[in-house]
Amino acid sequence: MLDVRDLTVAFQSKDKAKTLVPALDGVSISIGRGETLGLVGESGCGKTLSSLAVMGLLPESARVQSGQLLFDGDDLLHLKDAERNKVRGVRIGMIFQDPMTSLSPYYTIGNQLMEGLRYHMGMSKKQAKERALDLLQKVGIPGPERVFHEYPEQLSGGMRQRVMIAIAISCEPDLLIADEPTTALDVTTQAQILDLLAELQRENGMSLILISHDLGVIAEMCSRVVVMYAGQVIEQSEAKALFADPTHPYTRALLAATPRMTEKQERFYQIPGAVPAPTEWGTGCRFRGRCEHATAECGEMPPLSRLDGARFVRCWYAAGQTLQGREVRA
Incomplete structure (x- = not known):
């Protein structure tokens, strides 16, 4: 489904020379339909940057120097903005690391859920609201009608993470990228979030890229693991083989x-x-x-x-x- 080939990304320095500083160096990652792929490594190894490149959400100072991002055979790097928007958020969804910084504090949960549904799916306001309430219920949020009218700051960390998942799956993507979806959550909430992701994957048959520092989570959830270090892939293996040896x-x-x-x-x-x-x-x-x-x-x-x-x-x-x-x- 997704085939990242020799992806190299650099950042333009802020000095007068405007030199390019490498950040990803020849990264190759692939994932098949319905597969769960784990992406591990310390902070600063390039895990999140790789996912942002796939989503087309790299910072303005970043430059893709070479490589291909093949999604169902189409190179995402060569798509025009309008074509890319038909993929991003629709066929590829992403759960970002910190829901508090990813969710807008100025809009209610309902407005933020409906935005993508109306833009990508062409739903009316009434249809989008019905779908948003169904999504909130699907991700296990009690009292969806109440939460629909609340703001992110009124919710707990676990609830905000569930809202992020609801937004990410709202258009029923073929591929979901989950970037540290259980960070800063207590053990009970973490287990609930992981169970929810596994259930959603079974129901929708979507592929899942799970980025995490928690190797226990990776061992439980993933069939294959990619280990990154300093902008490179340094090991790739079936999960059972990697953890055994x-x-x-x-x-x-x-x-x-x-x-x-x-x-x-x-x-x-x-x-x-x-x-x-x-x-x-x-x-x-x-x-x-x-x-x-x-x-x-x-x-x-x-x-x-x-x-x-x-x-x-x-x-x-x-x-x-x-x-x-x-x-x-x-």
């Missing part, structure tokens, strides 16, 4: 940093250092400054290599260990 040292470090309940007191594992800024990427492997397996060979950028079946990895060490038939350990 992660290949890239960064993926192993992410899993090791996941908090666990244990009988004895242990310090949480922390990945040393931080994700390098785009101006610090250099020419070699971008994880080498934080990797205990880094060698002189890592001064050259490793390719994204197929290891077996649907598993790909961008790492000299991991690829070498696999080819030698030895188990990879980070």
Whole structure:
């Protein structure tokens, strides 16, 4: 359904030179019909930027330098604005990270729900209101008539997130991108939101891209996982295989940093250092400054290599260990 090929995005600097600073570097991601794809990595790795590129919502300073965004065979990058609007919000919906900043404080929930329905679906005001109330009920909001007339600030975080989901699915999209849909929610509300997304996906047969820092959520929801680091895809695998035996040292470090309940007191594992800024990427492997397996060979950028079946990895060490038939350990 969606095939992102070698997408490269850069930001124009604010200095007089107007230089282009890279942010995404040759990102390739694909998702089939009805599939749930997980997108993971630390903040600043390019997950949200990739989704904004698909939606055509990149900041004004961003420039798509190369690549293709194929949706059902059509390259979204070559569509005119009017054609793009027939895809964005209709066939592709998105749940943004923070509903409080995504929902307008000046309009009621009902007005914000009806806007897309009237614009994209050509509904009358009466039809849009009926559909909006049905959507509020569908996403599990009690008293939809009351909420319809309320403003975002009057709702809890979980309720606002449900409203965002209602807006995103209002036109019954073929693909839904959920960017951190459970951030800052309590455990009970988080579980309810995830159950709701899974139910909506089953009912509508839509594809789902789930962006999350919570690897437990990814393991529960996704059939395939893409790991991003410093603007690149560094590992891609079936979810079960990735969690059973992660290949890239960064993926192993992410899993090791996941908090666990244990009988004895242990310090949480922390990945040393931080994700390098785009101006610090250099020419070699971008994880080498934080990797205990880094060698002189890592001064050259490793390719994204197929290891077996649907598993790909961008790492000299991991690829070498696999080819030698030895188990990879980070």
